[in-house]
Amino acid sequence: MTAALALLGYALLVGVLAPLPLARSRWAHRAPRLAVALWQALALSYTTALVLAAHHLAVPGGHLHLGLAGLLHVCGVEHPGALASGGTWRLLPPAAVALWPLGRLAAALARTARQRRRHRTVLDLVAARDAGLGAHVLDHDTPAAYCLPGRRARIVLTRGALELLTDRQLAAVLAHERAHVAGRHHLARTAADAFAAAFPFLPLARLGARETPLLLEMAADDRAVRRHPRAVLAAAMYRVADGQVPRAAFAAGGPAALLRVRRLLAPAAAPHPALRAAAALASAAAPVLPLLLTCGPVLP
Structure with a gap:
């Protein structure tokens, strides 16, 4: 439960507070590609935090084993085989949270592909x-x-x-x-x-x-x-x-x-190299921060 609350708090921070200074920042227009990467990284980080929080609420606890399964257990993510005795229904909440934005993305990609295909057909004519x-x-x-x-x-x-x-x-x-x-x-x-x-x-x-x-x-x-x-x-x-x-x-x-x-x-002027480095580091770290939160020793 502690990990779930921490993840939900992190999601609230990323989803509500973090975008406000980024949208108002002056450096974003001076380094637009880096700013786009940061927006995308924050979106992925938010989604990952929600999925992990849903998993911790549905499947509390975890155990240490070796290998990939052990890493999942350290992070409180139960291996699917271990869920067989307790009911695979517990996977439904995190799966639903993950599939919701993924489904929207798939639908958007399909829709825009259809629009482009129709327009290409007209252009060719x-x-x-x-x-x-x-x-x-x-x-x-x-x-x-x-x-x-x-x-x-x-x-x-x-x-x-x-x-x-x-x-x-x-x-x-x-x-x-x-x-x-x-x-x-x-x-x-x-x-x-x-x-x-x-x-x-x-x-x-x-x-x-x-x-x-x-x-x-x-x-x-x-x-x-x-x-x-x-x-x-x-x-x-x-x-x-x-x-x-x-x-x-x-x-x-x-x-x-x-x-x-x-x-x-x-x-x-281009953003200061230190600012660019900090933004690049934030873009790389944001997607894995929810994993670090839930795998940390203070959040068993």
């Missing part, structure tokens, strides 16, 4: 493939640029964008969209959306789903400006900011374009 650009061109006057991520990714430009953007701006926009595809950013965004769907009233889930898409756009901006001037990408984003794109896509413009333009034109 109405868009012209431009081998030189490595993109599909839609005959539409509204300037827009976006990528449809996944295994069969598509980068899409409208005719209006081609007519409005200069060659340098077009190259910067394409670099931005390719960064989304190469970084598999759709997986992080889908995971954040699924976690928010599983725990809609949890600040960690709600704020993570809000911040993750913006951070991913900033991460793509950072990769694009490695080879293209910041002012060029900022001007291109401004020109395509009003373009409408599918929900399953990443747009070069979008509602946060103004914030991103300001970030590009007035870049802040």
